[in-house]
Structure formats: structure tokens, C-alpha cells
Amino acid sequence: MQEKKMITYQSVVLLSSDIARSKQFYQDLFNLEIQLDIGALVTFVGGITLWEKNTAMPLLYPGVKEVSNPEKPAQELYFETDAIEEFASIVKNKQIKLLHDVDLTPWNQRTIRFYDPDGNLIEMGESMDHVVKQMSKSGLSPDEIAEKTWMPKEYVSMVLQSG
Structure with a gap:
């Protein structure tokens, strides 16, 4: 075999x-x-x-003379940081072309999207662990956090138990 x-x-x-x-x-x-x-x-x-x-x-x-490129990127590179505001400041100071500044997603994660020098889309977002912990610190219950983040209750419990 x-x-x-x-x-x-x-x-x-x-x-x-x-x-x-x-x-x-x-x-x-x-x-x-x-x-x-x-x-x-x-x-x-x-x-x-x-x-x-x-x-x-x-x-x-x-043998192909020219390959057409789509107007919008077909992919996105995704990174995470729990210091989203500081990272966004670096991006702005470097005058990098933004798709959008720090914004809140429907699942309550703050993200910023921008382009590399070749037009590839990059997203930097807070880790969902960080989002869950911040919501807990603000007094939300695990059930409320699960509802606001779209994360399973088991995931929220695991993050909160990890400290």
C-alpha cells in the first residue's frame, strides 16, 4: 500500500x-x-x-503578452495586533494608502485595511481573544459577548478562563 x-x-x-x-x-x-x-x-x-x-x-x-488584472484584489493578507491604534498611527505616518481607517466590524473587532505598494489588500485586526477580554472587562456577560462577537459560547468561555 x-x-x-x-x-x-x-x-x-x-x-x-x-x-x-x-x-x-x-x-x-x-x-x-x-x-x-x-x-x-x-x-x-x-x-x-x-x-x-x-x-x-x-x-x-x-507566451501571453499581457494578463489582465482585476481592479480589486482577489485576496487579503490578515494580521493581528492588540495595539490597533498604535499600528494605525504607524500606517498613517508612513502615508500608506488606506482602504479604511480603524473601523468596528459587525462582530465588534477593530480593523484597519490598507494596500501594499503593489495594491495587495492587507487587514490588521485586533485578535478576537483581545476583543472578548475587553468586553468582559467592560462588564458584559459571556452570553452577551458571544452574541456581540458572533463567537461560540465555548470559545468565549475558553478565552475568559485562560485569563
């Missing part, structure tokens, strides 16, 4: 029109550590890879 091969996730690959600019963007804003840098391809620890668009396109679409 042949053993099944495990499939493992490695990385999201973002095409970059300026690899140096994009590499600096991700290093400066997220303090990402480079795992591999071979010039036209940069992989960060944690699963983000940048690939120089001019190198990638002929390999991905051989």
Missing part, C-alpha cells in the same frame, strides 16, 4: 512590481524576518513570498 503524501501549506505569493520596495514595506511595517532572498524572490518566515512580477509573469503565463 502506497503511503499518502501530506500536503503542507508553504506561502502566499504576491507579485511585486518593485521587489526592493515591497521587501522594505513588509520588513518595516511587520518586522518580518527574511527566510530566503534570491533577488527576484523573497520569502519571509511565516508564509509570505514576494516574486518580481517581470520574472514571474513569463513563467506563469508563457
Whole structure:
């Protein structure tokens, strides 16, 4: 009997029109550590890879002169921080193009969305653990928190028990 091969996730690959600019963007804003840098391809620890668009396109679409890009990104990179206001201040100070400033989602998580230098959408949100703990500190019951965050009661209880 042949053993099944495990499939493992490695990385999201973002095409970059300026690899140096994009590499600096991700290093400066997220303090990402480079795992591999071979010039036209940069992989960060944690699963983000940048690939120089001019190198990638002929390999991905051989013989195609031009590949149309959608007007809106088809993906979003998601990060979390419990210091959302401080992070938003950094984004604004760097004059990064915003989709929206810090905003409250319908499930009561504060998020900010912005674009990297190549127009890829990035979201930074508070962790839901943080949201649950803050709501508890404000006096809401676990049932009220579950209702306001759309999180299962079991999840809310687990977060509150973890301290």
C-alpha cells in the first residue's frame, strides 16, 4: 500500500512590481524576518513570498503578452495586533494608502485595511481573544459577548478562563 503524501501549506505569493520596495514595506511595517532572498524572490518566515512580477509573469503565463488584472484584489493578507491604534498611527505616518481607517466590524473587532505598494489588500485586526477580554472587562456577560462577537459560547468561555 502506497503511503499518502501530506500536503503542507508553504506561502502566499504576491507579485511585486518593485521587489526592493515591497521587501522594505513588509520588513518595516511587520518586522518580518527574511527566510530566503534570491533577488527576484523573497520569502519571509511565516508564509509570505514576494516574486518580481517581470520574472514571474513569463513563467506563469508563457507566451501571453499581457494578463489582465482585476481592479480589486482577489485576496487579503490578515494580521493581528492588540495595539490597533498604535499600528494605525504607524500606517498613517508612513502615508500608506488606506482602504479604511480603524473601523468596528459587525462582530465588534477593530480593523484597519490598507494596500501594499503593489495594491495587495492587507487587514490588521485586533485578535478576537483581545476583543472578548475587553468586553468582559467592560462588564458584559459571556452570553452577551458571544452574541456581540458572533463567537461560540465555548470559545468565549475558553478565552475568559485562560485569563
